[in-house]
Amino acid sequence: MNSAPQIPLNFRRRTASEMLQRAEALAAEMSGRRSVREFSPDPLPAGVLDACIRMAGSAPSGAHQQPWTFVVVTEPDLKRQIRAAAEEEERLNYGGRMNEEWIDALRPFQTDANKEFLETAPALIILFRQAHGLDAEGNKIQHYYTNESIGIALGFLISALHQAGIASLTHTPSPLKFLEPLLSRPSNERAYMLLPVGYPSADCQVPDLERKALDEIRVDR
Numbered sequence: 658m659n660s661a662p663q664i665p666l667n668f669r670r671r672t673a674s675e676m677l678q679r680a681e682a683l684a685a686e687m688s689g690r691r692s693v694r695e696f697s698p699d700p701l702p703a704g705v706l707d708a709c710i711r712m713a714g715s716a717p718s719g720a721h722q723q724p725w726t727f728v729v730v731t732e733p734d735l736k737r738q739i740r741a742a743a744e745e746e747e748r749l750n751y752g753g754r755m756n757e758e759w760i761d762a763l764r765p766f767q768t769d770a771n772k773e774f775l776e777t778a779p780a781l782i783i784l785f786r787q788a789h790g791l792d793a794e795g796n797k798i799q800h801y802y803t804n805e806s807i808g809i810a811l812g813f814l815i816s817a818l819h820q821a822g823i824a825s826l827t828h829t830p831s832p833l834k835f836l837e838p839l840l841s842r843p844s845n846e847r848a849y850m851l852l853p854v855g856y857p858s859a860d861c862q863v864p865d866l867e868r869k870a871l872d873e874i875r876v877d878r
């Protein structure tokens with residue numbers, strides 16, 4: 658088996674105070690991120706989504722198979738079709754497919770089957786997981802740890818968007834299968850997440866949530 662050529666690692670060791678300052682600043686910046694469900698229709702500046710998707714594509718992945726595709730939808734008629742199909746699934750979800758406990762857990766977010774934001778947001782990013790690869794002849798190539806890999810890429814994407822000044826929502830009108838034919842995806846791709854992205858509307862409100870404190874989520878041994 659061939660091994661990849663090795664190159665020197667480009668890594669800068671920082672001073673302790675620089676590390677602390679950078680880590681604290683990033684934690685403060687990211688703690689301001691909120692899921693947004695009311696968007697302004699204002700378009701985003703050219704190039705910003707490309708840079709955010711480039712950052713998402715820098716995520717680590719099992720055997721470096723990079724099992725992801727990011728589809729960006731800005732075309733109004735396609736957004737309308739996605740909204741209609743998502744609302745159809747959500748009507749079934751809210752109408753009985755989710756049990757009472759699940760509906761109760763969602764109550765603080767005041768969500769329902771109406772997904773206006775799928776048309777209002779200037780762009781939708783749909784993240785597809787490549788369950789396996791396809792070679793030039795269309796044969797299957799085994800992929801490893803695709804769920805773990807795509808979750809990390811999604812985290813990178815949300816982080817990049819927030820730091821670029823773009824709000825997003827991790828939206829799951831499940832099952833997301835309807836997105837595969839609508840966006841003409843190949844047979845190896847599974848819709849993983851639907852993210853409306855843009856600026857929040859001027860009067861956007863978000864639920865007043867508390868996050869767990871550090872001592873609730875960190876354990877030292």
Ligand SMILES: Cc1cc2nc3c(=O)[nH]c(=O)nc-3n(C[C@H](O)[C@H](O)[C@H](O)COP(=O)(O)O)c2cc1C
Pocket residue numbers: 690691692693694766768826827828829830863866
């Ligand atoms: C996997 C996942 C699926 C989610 N699905 C939805 C969804 O379909 N609709 C929605 O309004 N919010 C959805 N959310 C957003 C959560 O409700 C939100 O992240 C949580 O309430 C915390 O709020 P914050 O993101 O503002 O910190 C989802 C979040 C995750 C991580």
